[in-house]
Amino acid sequence: MSGLLSVFFHLLLLFKLVAPVTFRHHRYDDLVRTLYKVHNECPYITRVYSIGRSVKGRHLYVLEFSDYPGIHEPLEPEVKYVGNMHGNEVLGRELLLQLAEFLCEEFRNANQRIVRLVEGTRVHIMPSMNPDGYEVAAAQGADISGYLVGRNNANGVDLNRNFPDLNTYVYYNEKHGGPNHHLPLPDNWKSQVEPETEAVIHWIRSFNFVLSANLHGGAVVANYPYDKSLEHRVRGVRRTANTPTPDDKLFQKLAKVYSYAHGWMHQGWNCGDYFPDGITNGASWYSLSKGMQDFNYLHTNCFEITLELSCDKFPRQEELQREWLGNREALIQFLEQVHQGIKGMVLDENYNNLAEAVISVSGINHDVTSGDHGDYFRLLLPGTYTVTATAPGFDPETVTVTVGPGEPKLRSIGPREEKRKKDYLLEGFHVTVKPLSHHLPESRVLFAFPHSLPEVNFHLKRSIPQATPTRRVPNPGHGRRVLPKKVQPRVS
Numbered sequence: 224m225s226g227l228l229s230v231f232f233h234l235l236l237l238f239k240l241v242a243p244v245t246f247r248h249h250r251y252d253d254l255v256r257t258l259y260k261v262h263n264e265c266p267y268i269t270r271v272y273s274i275g276r277s278v279k280g281r282h283l284y285v286l287e288f289s290d291y292p293g294i295h296e297p298l299e300p301e302v303k304y305v306g307n308m309h310g311n312e313v314l315g316r317e318l319l320l321q322l323a324e325f326l327c328e329e330f331r332n333a334n335q336r337i338v339r340l341v342e343g344t345r346v347h348i349m350p351s352m353n354p355d356g357y358e359v360a361a362a363q364g365a366d367i368s369g370y371l372v373g374r375n376n377a378n379g380v381d382l383n384r385n386f387p388d389l390n391t392y393v394y395y396n397e398k399h400g401g402p403n404h405h406l407p408l409p410d411n412w413k414s415q416v417e418p419e420t421e422a423v424i425h426w427i428r429s430f431n432f433v434l435s436a437n438l439h440g441g442a443v444v445a446n447y448p449y450d451k452s453l454e455h456r457v458r459g460v461r462r463t464a465n466t467p468t469p470d471d472k473l474f475q476k477l478a479k480v481y482s483y484a485h486g487w488m489h490q491g492w493n494c495g496d497y498f499p500d501g502i503t504n505g506a507s508w509y510s511l512s513k514g515m516q517d518f519n520y521l522h523t524n525c526f527e528i529t530l531e532l533s534c535d536k537f538p539r540q541e542e543l544q545r546e547w548l549g550n551r552e553a554l555i556q557f558l559e560q561v562h563q564g565i566k567g568m569v570l571d572e573n574y575n576n577l578a579e580a581v582i583s584v585s586g587i588n589h590d591v592t593s594g595d596h597g598d599y600f601r602l603l604l605p606g607t608y609t610v611t612a613t614a615p616g617f618d619p620e621t622v623t624v625t626v627g628p629g630e631p632k633l634r635s636i637g638p639r640e641e642k643r644k645k646d647y648l649l650e651g652f653h654v655t656v657k658p659l660s661h662h663l664p665e666s667r668v669l670f671a672f673p674h675s676l677p678e679v680n681f682h683l684k685r686s687i688p689q690a691t692p693t694r695r696v697p698n699p700g701h702g703r704r705v706l707p708k709k710v711q712p713r714v715s
């Protein structure tokens with residue numbers, strides 16, 4: 224009997240080892256089961272949580288990957304993926320479930336790249352932001368699903384047109400002065416948004432997210448902010464004006480990292496449309512107001528792009544494996560981008576953490592703030608930057624830092640370094656030719672993020688009341704500069 228049992232268990236084990244990852248569409252119950260299955264397989268590096276409920280009461284589940292799930296470790300960046308915001312655009316939902324299974328499996332296989340990612344990054348994956356819309360679309364099925372059936376939530380609202388419009392304020396501030404980041408929510412914002420939107424707004428305010436992507440379908444292109452055009456659309460003209468953010472080059476690079484790591488997005492010709500490099504500024508494609516990516520950038524520290532991943536919004540089940548193989552490397556590489564730039568602590572003289580200190584980079588009119596633990600993250604392309612930290616009641620502190628393709632290093636002010644060659648794929652990466660896992664074709668060249676970013680920490684000294692002039696005399700020899708007017712304490 225024990226011999227039979229042993230054979231049975233060996234067969235079971237064998238089956239488990241060779242069982243292929245199943246590529247199928249997941250209805251709500253199946254999605255929930257899959258998230259908990261991954262959690263049960265990787266209990267020490269995952270956590271399942273819900274950020275709230277849809278109109279019909281379905282949970283908006285998130286699966287978190289971290290070496291300490293549920294805990295923010297100072298200097299460890301938070302990154303997120305959101306799928307299926309439009310209920311009928313379903314590929315993102317399936318790719319994120321595949322990604323969850325992949326991260327768990329590869330971590331257990333001791334894949335060094337994935338181990339390092341999970342140990343150095345807190346990854347939040349929300350496969351579906353619109354579970355009600357999905358059920359409507361899925362009830363029709365892949366073949367007969369109409370182009371818009373299930374797109375909206377159960378109240379018939381397009382969730383990607385449902386966030387507070389902060390662009391109008393920032394476009395005004397750019398001309399007339401005023402905050403360039405963390406723009407406040409309108410007083411009555413809760414009455415203007417859907418339950419799903421409200422849950423997401425609470426979510427992105429409660430984590431200090433640094434990087435994010437929002438997964439859609441209906442085209443194949445990586446779309447970066449702003450989505451809302453600065454100019455009004457001219458009647459009859461399809462394309463509206465390119466409306467770049469102050470971080471335009473960085474956003475272009477983030478979008479290119481995805482498109483070039485993707486199997487075919489970078490080729491540009493997809494779904495009967497052409498986008499050079501497979502990327503586009505949102506507004507130059509078509510202007511969109513109250514979208515989620517602009518809101519992330521203007522209200523929080525999070526840099527979000529929107530990924531359009533399939534011509535067919537509801538691909539047939541047979542397509543899913545090919546789509547996963549086309550997106551897998553891009554999904555991993557995009558997460559690794561959160562380790563580009565600078566990060567550090569903002570402390571006072573007694574080494575107390577200073578939350579909501581403002582970090583500004585000279586020449587980029589978009590500040591970020593330190594989180595509750597006093598840590599900040601500023602995504603930057605390779606280059607030399609003058610960075611200033613300010614906090615109410617403290618003297619500002621300015622340093623010059625070089626973010627390099629190699630190890631970034633902190634320096635005192637000096638002659639400007641030679642401008643570095645722009646090669647968006649090789650910037651800042653140590654190139655390895657080691658395959659991601661035994662499942663990957665060996666021909667793929669892979670990239671990994673630098674092992675550890677040096678920290679650019681700030682120790683702010685308390686201003687001496689009255690004795691301190693409101694404007695500091697610039698002293699170029701020590702890297703001090705006049706505190707620009709735009710640098711203001713965060714408006715909450």
Ligand SMILES: [Zn+2]
Binds near residue numbers: 309312439440
């Ligand atoms: Zn969409």
